[in-house]
Amino acid sequence: MSPCPKLIAMPDASATAYDAIIVGAGIAGASAAYFLAPERRVLVLERESQPGYHSTGRSAALFSEAYGNAAIRALTTGGKPFFQNPPAGFVERPVLSPRGAMFVGRADQTALLDRTAAEASRLVPGIRRIDGAAARAIVPVLRAGYLAGAVLEPDAMDIDVHALHQGYLKGMRAAGGELRLDAEVRELARSGGSWRAVTSAGTFAAPILINAAGAWADELGRRAGAAGIGLSPKRRTAILFDPPAGSDSAGWPLVVDVAESFYFKPDAGKLLGSPADETPIAPCDVQPEELDVALAVERIQQAADLPIARITHRWAGLRSFVADKTLVAGFDREVAGLFWLAGQGGYGIQTSPAMGRIAAALVLGRTIPADLARLGVSQAMLSPVRLAAAKA
Ligand SMILES: Cc1cc2nc3c(=O)[nH]c(=O)nc-3n(C[C@H](O)[C@H](O)[C@H](O)COP(=O)(O)OP(=O)(O)OC[C@H]3O[C@@H](n4cnc5c(N)ncnc54)[C@H](O)[C@@H]3O)c2cc1C
Missing domain, CATH: 3.50.50.60 (FAD/NAD(P)-binding domain)
Structure with a gap:
């Protein structure tokens, strides 16, 4: 056989x-x-x-060494030498440009501000806790009645x-x-x-x-x-709107609520804003929902005197997390x-x-x-x- x-x-x-x-x-x-x-x-x-x-x-194209858990912060800091000094011919102009980030909080968020400053300054020496007046000197549209203080990360950068x-x-x-x-x-x-x-x-x-x-x-x-x-993919929404006429917004840092419930930052002559939403959704070519756009406007305006008369662009993207x-x-x-x-x-x-x-x-x-x-x-x-x- x-x-x-x-x-x-x-x-x-x-x-x-x-x-x-x-x-x-x-x-x-x-x-x-x-x-x-x-x-x-x-x-x-x-x-x-x-x-x-x-x-x-x-x-949102931000580089922040204070963002995310300890592993994320180490990975971000570990990539900094490549960003600052990429191999010859990698890019024609610097990948990073100065922006800064300011984590802002209300009076009831003081403990969170203190904790954020303490944790982040261990890895990033430039980070410092500032009071509400100092934060408003940097971004004058922030409302005095809202803001109690902030954590400033001067070396946060925009990424191209x-x-x-x-x-x-x-x-x-x-x-x-x-x-x-x-x-x-x-x-x-x-x-x-x-x-x-x-x-x-x-x-x-x-x-x-x-x-x-x-x-x-x-x-x-x-x-x-x-x-x-x-x-778990999660939808996040972003909008672009005009800065207030006559404001010198181009040099503002990214302003983000210390509990991450909204942020805004200058973006090529406009302001980019987000309600920092995290809505679980099946993977797809995700689009913004009107409710989230409205939330962005409401939360930003609660914290800042920023008339948002016209939204010039809106989009959404997926941020996908494991447990x-x-x-x-x-x-x-x-x-x-x-x-x-x-x-x-x-x-x-x-x-x-x-x-x-x-x-x-x-x-x-x-x-x-x-x-x-x-x-x-x-x-x-x-x-x-x-x-x-x-x-x-
Ligand atoms: C609003 C918003 C703001 C953000 N801000 C920041 C920030 O400031 N700083 C920061 O570092 N990160 C930020 N992120 C996160 C960052 O954008 C993502 O972490 C990153 O882009 C994920 O990259 P990726 O390559 O994993 O995914 P993707 O860019 O989605 O790439 C995955 C690719 O896989 C392809 N694909 C899937 N299935 C298949 C298949 N079967 N066959 C072939 N191709 C397939 C898809 O078409 C897709 O192009 C932000 C995200 C959002 C939405």
Whole structure:
């Protein structure tokens, strides 16, 4: 009797082969591709016809070392040297420009202001607690009856998000990496130690699949056979409006309620405002709701004497969080060759230099870069395995 035929996984001749496929060309996928491409053949697959169409193109573009939990703050600070001194040719003008941030509070928020100042000044020496009068000297439209005090972060910066994102993609291409637009990953299968990604632009293969699909990361993970990381996309709304005539608003810092219930900041001759909403929603091309636009106007006007006669632009974007609000980078515990790069929340732009480096290091089987480890960043705090452990 002839022996049963053995099932041997054959390489898929119809699929173009790479070392790593990255799904998603937002800031997460682009930064990982930038740091990985010098060492491996990288392909970035993006569903949309322009990279940055979703969250990356809809942010408030702020770099604040006082924002987020301790892990986020360490990742942000760890990326500062790259922002301040990117490699030659990365961008044509500085990625960061001075802005400042002022966390403001009412009398009933005094304890929170004190706590914020104490925590943030441990990592960022320039941060200081100021009283209401000093805060109003910086942003005179703040209402005396509302404001009791503030925490000033003078070194917060505006980020040129478009230049940063394009810098990553350009650098990735210069190192031999490829970007395919209009390439939605519709099917994923693994055999013979290789992923086969069937997309609207062809079929591609690689041993490693990096899931940088933003709000769709859990959806993509499940397509790859994984259990998911409990990602929760949340809608955030933004509006642009004219500053008061004759005001010298261009130099104002970002003004944000210390409990994050609204913010406003100068933006190219206008003011950008938000009700800092966090409404859970299924991943989609999210649009602003009238109620949230109205909330933005109401909350900003409660705190500041800012007539908002005309809203010139409104939009919404998704900020996607896992349970502990820290980012996720690491291999899936059960599905071989699946690397998660997700949960960027409201910090994906400012943490991108650190997270791109970390993703490349871990994919290559290395440890967290030493400069980031010194700031307290560990593989365990970013690993998707922590989320499974928390659920169990
Ligand atoms: C209003 C607002 C203000 C913000 N302000 C700041 C800020 O000041 N500072 C800061 O650091 N961060 C800020 N953020 C957060 C920041 O924008 C996000 O953390 C970051 O953009 C997330 O990047 P990403 O690459 O993970 O996601 P995205 O930019 O959404 O990219 C994911 C990509 O994956 C693609 N994709 C998904 N599924 C597939 C598939 N099956 N096949 C192919 N492609 C797929 C999508 O099309 C998308 O382009 C803000 C966000 C919002 C909404």
